Amino acid sequence: MTSGEIIIKGGFVVDPTRKMEGDITDIAIKDGKIVDKVSSSAKVIDAKGKTVMAGGVDVHAHVAGPKVNVGRLFRPEDKLLSGVCRSAMAQKNGARMESGFSIPSTFKTGYDYARMGYAFVMEAAMPPLYSPHIHEEIHDTPIIDEGALPVFGNNWFVMDYLKKGEIENTAAYIAWLLNVTKGFGVKCVNPGGTAAWGWGLNCLSLDDVVPYFDTTPREIITGLLKANEYLGLPHSMHIHQNNLGNPGNYQLTIDSLKLAEGIKTKNKFGREQVMHSTHLQFHSYGGTGWGDFESKAKEVMDYVNKNKAITVDTGNVTLDETTTMTADGPFEHHLHSLNHLKWVNVDxxxxxxxxxxxxxxxxxxxxCDIQWAIGLELALYAKDMNRIFLTTDHPNAGPFTRYPRVIKWLMSKKAREAVLDSFKHKDKVIDATTLHTIDRELTLYEIAQMTRSGPAKCLGMSNIYGGLAPGMNADVGIFDLNYKNMPSDPEKIEKAFQRAACFIKSGEIVVKDGEVLSRGHKKTVWVHVNMPENLQVKRDITQSFTKDYTVSLVNYPVRDYLAPHPFVLEVDVEA
Amino acid sequence: MATVTLKPTKVPELMLEGYSITPDAFAGKTPAQIAALPAHEGKIHVTLGDFFEVSGNAGATAAETDIVIAGDCTRVKYIGSKMTAGTVKVNGNADMYVGGWMKGGKIHITGNVDSFCGMQMQGGEILIDGNAQNYVGCAYRGDWRGMKGGTIRIKGSAGNDIGTFMLGGTIIIEKDTFIHVSTHAEGGTVILKGDVEGRVGGQMVKGTIYVFGTIKFMMPGFKKVDRVELEVDGTKATFDHYIGDLGERHPKSKGKEIFADLYVKA
Known part of the structure; x- marks a missing residue:
């Protein structure tokens, strides 16, 4: 963080947290924070004719951890044509080599997010046992602030407690795990299904029984929702639902979303939802097979629009060659048997x-084309843009570097139609989707809600990220777009968001004209829960580590030196 | 047709990344412009002129351009890579990636080549008078899309991993071969005129292999189905016909399973 003062002058400020829709105003920065005013010696950045937004917030991406690394290792071909020869300026600035397209190296990940003006990225699935590695990799990713969500949906402790309906014990276990893994919140992937995969099975409905554990996805989801609110965590329970990616799964999706009904939010972080349902595109499918596969985005969004206790992200398919990776073990086996490409499976x-x-x-x-349409339909059918966020479930539906392209499609019907027209099976795609009937074009304000204010609020960090009010982090992107005179060529929208004209992170200019100038001052964000000791859970953990785990309890926690730039959100739970 | 001659003037200390040595890059350029084309020696930016004396003229298009390298290129990589038309002839040896990702035209190397010759090639012809190292006509590391078309003829011997993940085209090795031929292949033809150590057609889904010599260790996944008389690369002979790899998945066509074919001279 530099104490240098900066003033960004004359730009069109788009900031949904203060209802600013392209107002021409100056943004003042001091000591890494947005301030009311700065002295006359402040460095002046001229943003005249450009759009100024807060740094982007990505609610769900796979950017660090063992499965990302496995992807990097087993896909050398992903790096072949994607390397960037360092320019003289990059070498002078000490920038590192960049490689990889769908699973970029840690350096490229940090640089590319910064080039797009993103300030915070949530690693969406942290296997707790490997959390030390994830924190090392997060530390190795320059510029961007990051957090990581440990996965709980198939955890043996969680399933044992929830089978007996023990919310308090589940909550105590979650608190302990968040503290020792330096995790951010509660992620739940294919609840019960991944555990069933140990028996070669899966859970494809809410009431499929998990073998041995004798519980169900319904019990796990409801229990985790309640435990999350018992603790009052900044983020809500974050779910990747059952039966991902299969035709006809939309009904199960709606049924799972309904489990949020009747659960009250309780937290001090300004969060309103109790459930975040991720990469909804993969869960909004109709039809009985691939032949009559169709979009049910409308049906799913009709429900999401009604229930304020839910936030979602899109998971847009970008029509690229990419690498899928998920804690949904049975799904990856299913995918491998469809496309016959190489497959890695880990327990x-x-x-x-x-x-x-x-x-x-x-x-x-x-x-693939129908999947592309569904992702866009979800956003275009949404009524409250503060409850739907832009993701590609990076890298599952496409690399995060395609966000600017998705923004282009959402903002321009012309751009969507150009893609539709290029499809070999255009007529069949039109029969199975409704995208071609939608005239809506999102505004920059709505894009700022989907990528800035919305996700920051959903993560309980609306006073830190996603806005430009005094006191918030000085993460500011300047984009070459004239708010009052938007380009008629949609390609210019994509270009402007791909390479920010300027990006200031924690009060320091890190990107100028798309060139990375600095490694920035990255932080790792996690949640620390203070609650009275739960003796039973403590005993269960000790016993299990003695009996079942391959590591001992003392070697399990993430040491402080692995996350040397902490930003910790404290949560106090009263007895 | 116009001919550009490159005369090696210096042996690179590291390997020279000669990715600009293609008719496509030379077309329409003067010798001075060709000498200024980029190359790398390690991480250092160099030009072709640092290592070659350029003479003659390039044609207007790649198809009208012939390149002759009058000397040894043992330490020059990527000769003719990604070329679409025209010809390249090297009077001597060449290093790795000769004709890699090539789409058309002809390459003739009078000496030996190192590994990855014709990697992921899509069309055109490669003729090597000497021997080739490993990975002739293979896929890039990790990739599942190997050689799709064109012809590679090695007059000498070759190492291992020939035609890995091959999808189309023809590879002919006139002398002996070591191990791993057409592994994971889903098409294409490999003709081995000499002997081969083993692991021929492992995990092969579709495609054809002809062996004129002997296979020292046969894969257990291949089953003999009949004996046939065939003319292969201009030679008539009797072959034992095997199908396989029986341990691998196989697509169906008109209700019948399609296997890879392996013909071994009887």
């Missing part, structure tokens, strides 16, 4: 599992 002791398979979203394949 993480008592906690979770994972799989990795490359995938080509080929524009000549009807199903």
């Amino acid at each position: 993480v002791e008592m906690e979770t599992a994972a799989g990795v398979v490359p995938y080509v979203y080929d524009p000549n394949i009807k199903v």
